[in-house]
Amino acid sequence: MKLRYALGDVLRELRLEKKFTLRQLSVKAGVSLGYLSEIERGSKEISSELLSSIAKAIEVPLHQIIIETGHRIQMSSLDTYESVERELTVAI
Amino acid sequence: MKLRYALGDVLRELRLEKKFTLRQLSVKAGVSLGYLSEIERGSKEISSELLSSIAKAIEVPLHQIIIETGHRIQMSSLDTYESVERELTVAI
Numbered sequence: 348m349k350l351r352y353a354l355g356d357v358l359r360e361l362r363l364e365k366k367f368t369l370r371q372l373s374v375k376a377g378v379s380l381g382y383l384s385e386i387e388r389g390s391k392e393i394s395s396e397l398l399s400s401i402a403k404a405i406e407v408p409l410h411q412i413i414i415e416t417g418h419r420i421q422m423s424s425l426d427t428y429e430s431v432e433r434e435l436t437v438a439i
Numbered sequence: 440m441k442l443r444y445a446l447g448d449v450l451r452e453l454r455l456e457k458k459f460t461l462r463q464l465s466v467k468a469g470v471s472l473g474y475l476s477e478i479e480r481g482s483k484e485i486s487s488e489l490l491s492s493i494a495k496a497i498e499v500p501l502h503q504i505i506i507e508t509g510h511r512i513q514m515s516s517l518d519t520y521e522s523v524e525r526e527l528t529v530a531i
Contacts, residue, residue, distance in 0.1 A: 350487035350501060392486055395442035409442060410516065413509030421502035 352389035353419040357412055358401060359387040365405045376404040444481035445511040449504055450493060451479040457497045467496040 362372055369387075373380040378397060385391035393401075402409040454464055461479075465472040470489055477483035485493075494501040 350490060350505070354487075392484075394484055395446075398442060408513070408516065410509045410513035413442070413512060414506055417502045417505030417509060420505060421500070424500065424502065 354416045355387045355389035357415045357419055361405055361407050367405060372404055376400045446508045447479045447481035449507045449511055453497055453499050459497060464496055468492045
């Protein structure tokens with residue numbers, strides 16, 4: 348899983364947990380709604396400054412977002428590995 | 440500590456652990472030496488694609504770099520908190 352997709356997923360989940368709509372968060376973090384939506388979908392890069400603003404706006408420590416993103420990538424790598432393993436087992 | 444600085448520190452330490460010079464890594468990861476150096480100093484943003492290329496070049500899983508960066512930010516936030524606490528203690 349690409350970093351951008353993992354980070355986008357984590358940001359969207361945290362936003363929903365914190366009960367923000369895209370519009371509310373875009374206003375609070377000072378970013379356009381369209382751009383925020385693209386970040387969550389993993390189709391746009393995010394600057395470290397904007398990531399900090401979003402973290403502050405949803406009141407989640409920046410390190411928590413980063414660490415969760417790392418774990419998300421790790422789990423997804425394990426999943427990929429397991430699928431490959433399953434395919435190999437079936438092939439054998 | 441800003442994300443960019445934390446990530447730059449982690450990347451520099453991993454590069455040195457893996458015994459790469461800036462020049463060697465810049466060639467292997469397909470990035471200019473100057474840009475790589477600025478990334479390590481935290482003065483330039485890095486795209487998720489380039490971060491993946493660097494991770495691959497130094498043979499460290501991407502999630503490990505991300506998680507270490509998160510912990511670095513966390514430790515640094517704790518340090519800041521502790522310094523403030525120490526200052527308060529002295530002030531009292």
